[in-house]
Amino acid sequence: MIAKVTGKFDRVYKNSLIVDVAGIGFKIAVPARILNRKAAQGETVSLYTYTYVREDTLSLYGFDTLEELSLFETLLAIAGVGPKTALSVISSGGRDEIAQAILNGDVDFFTTIPGVGRKTAQRIIIDLKATLGADKGTDLFEVVSPAYEETVQALRQFGFTQSEARESLRTIKGKGKMTTEQLIKEALKTIGK
Known part of the structure; x- marks a missing residue:
């Protein structure tokens, strides 16, 4: 290999x-x-x-990254998804957009990708939620977003614990489209409540 x-x-x-x-x-x-x-x-x-x-x-x-490679390998494990389709899914948007589509159950996001029909889109959403832990209380955003880890590290530098940082990020709406800087601001607002 x-x-x-x-x-x-x-x-x-x-x-x-x-x-x-x-x-x-x-x-x-x-x-x-x-x-x-x-x-x-x-x-x-x-x-x-x-x-x-x-x-x-x-x-x-x-x-470019091991995270993208890991997502590609996870997509390949889904029935009906071959390497060309998996590559098309990754090409369709950034990790954050894909994570948001999965979290929201956005079938339409996936059906716009060449080679992905409605059934395959539903299968991708269901399988990725299960595989990546979204149904088990793990935020899919944590698994696929580099901004997530950067934000957690920044909050730890401010003196917050790992669990405080992660909990503040779980409550933020629309985080899949935010930059690290925006996430830090929103997390600080959440922690300050």
Whole structure:
């Protein structure tokens, strides 16, 4: 299994990056956000990868963060979701948007993604809630948002305990669309009540 690829950006080819590693070009399918970055030829790129193997194909899928890779792997575990669909889901929005759609049971968010019909969208929502613990009292936002952990750390720097910080974030409405700075302000208001 190839877990990470670091090399020189060569070119974009059919919704994938070609990354040159010691003279070998790896074709890595990536989310649209990565494709839209304008990397210069020869620029160093580093991607966490998922190696997809079937009897007729061997493909690499690349991500900027381990969190995105983990979400991709979780999506693959859902019946009816293959790597192309999982990549489309990740390309459809940021982790916060996806988390918010799951928390809200927003089937329409997922049905706008190519390859995702109503039944698959419902299955994604149900399975991700169960897999990521949203039905067990764990906030899905905690699992998929980097802003969450940054906010908890900032609140701890202000002298609050870990549990106080986490509890204040649980009560904030619309947190999936907020920046770390906005979350800190809202959390401080909540703690101050």
